[in-house]
Amino acid sequence: MEHIQTNTIDTAKLDALVARVLGDLSAGYGGVMVSLGHRLGLYKAMAEAGPLTTHELASRASCAERYVREWLNSQVAGGYVLYHAVSGTYELTPEQVLVLADEDSPLFIPNAWAVPASMWADEDKAVEAFRTGNGVAWGDHDGRLYCGVAGFYRNAYKASLVSEWLPALEGVVERLKAGALVADIGCGHGQSTVLMAKAFPASLFRGFDAHRQSVDEACEVAAEAGVSERVTFAEAAADSYPGSGYDLICFFDCLHDMGDPVAAATYAAKAIAPNGAVMLVEPFANDRVEDNISPVARMYYAASTTICCAHAISDGGRMVLGAQAGESRLAGVFRKAGFTRFRRAMETPFNLILEARL
Structure with a gap:
């Protein structure tokens, strides 16, 4: 220099x-x-x-x-x-x-350190991905990633999903109380699926994820919670899961990881029931880079570099949103898929809670 x-x-x-x-x-x-x-x-x-x-x-x-x-x-x-x-x-x-x-506090943080630990362990894979432009599939990461992500989101969902996020959607809680059919796409370890099932005993829940080991873990989570009779999990992609007539289709912190989010949203448009809703929970982000300068944004951009974008590229990479997509880009995905209504239901320092309807 x-x-x-x-x-x-x-x-x-x-x-x-x-x-x-x-x-x-x-x-x-x-x-x-x-x-x-x-x-x-x-x-x-x-x-x-x-x-x-x-x-x-x-x-x-x-x-x-x-x-x-x-x-x-x-x-x-x-x-x-x-x-x-x-x-x-x-x-x-x-x-x-x-x-x-x-460990039950929504502010409990130790589990989250497993994520950067996995990022360090996978550094050689990230270096290769940078140099070749190839992706790194979710299932090819160090095992600490899955536990770290599940642990990081579990308590936040536990604190807010049923009490705040679902009530922010138009008429969804009433439908769940009466008895609804719900699909949780990219369900991971099933924490979000099980939380909803415990809160709404009249409804049926189906969780889908492309990662086999996560599906197996989700089945165990449901069994431990005593909701297996109303909750099923299966290995399936976001644009080919079984069933239709879903009153609520959920994407919890996963749409930005997909190689073709428009295809996932388009499939949801076909699988949703009349007057059904899509609940989209994504990492909080503003629409412009210059407005995403904060410790949270830095954390999300870093994880997105080696995990989110890497998986989306491995999944075809037709549209690599990244973890800081922002509301405007996400709204564009659902407009392309045929949804006519899209709104921000609420936000937290960590998440955007968005609602889409046909």
Whole structure:
């Protein structure tokens, strides 16, 4: 970089950039620590007690004290654990419990670290994809991806799907209460399907996904929830699943992963019942790149680079939307498929909840 003149460097901007890069690097290290704390039960052990010494926590979690001590200090340095210098003890605040220890909290985050772990593991595949333009199918990724995605979305869906998102759609809750037929396309591990089935016992639910292992996992999730009599799962593509007359067709954070989203929407138009609705949940995004500058957008663009776009390309790549498609592009997909009504029902910092009707 000899051509760069030192007198052209803004030192304040340089210092700010270096500080940001170091913060990001620190966060990457911290993610490993969060994952370890979750897998070893360290956060849970702390949540069930007040201030603890390193020996007390090590005993509660059945871990070696010297490792626990270093792990705790990394948590203190990162602001994830409170340290009491006088007593030499460590404690989780109620807020930290919600984010790090309570697996039912909508803010619980440790599982999400499995996604970047899988991205690192698949780095060679991403490098090859960049150089060749070829795709990487969903099923060809490191196994941590599937658990990470399911864990990340499960609690958000649990907190909002039934109580907020479905009621935002026109007349859908009433139809579900009366007894409806629902298709969950790209259902993954079936968390969304099962949540709806538990909330609306008069309705029938069918989940479809092209990934066999996810379908098998979804069947187990339904069985554990006791809803298998009203919920079925099958391996099927988004433009060829069986059945018709669906009162509600759902796409939860998956349409942008498909190689031909117009074909998926067109098939939904044929499979939907009269006056039926499509519920489209997509990662939150504005329509312009310059309006998508935030930590959430950065996370979504990064995942989209190695996961979403890579799968869409492997799936034919007729239209590679990416995880930051935005409402206008998504509306265009459904207009091409023959839908005449498309609206934003609501939004969250992480999702757009959209409704389409013929």
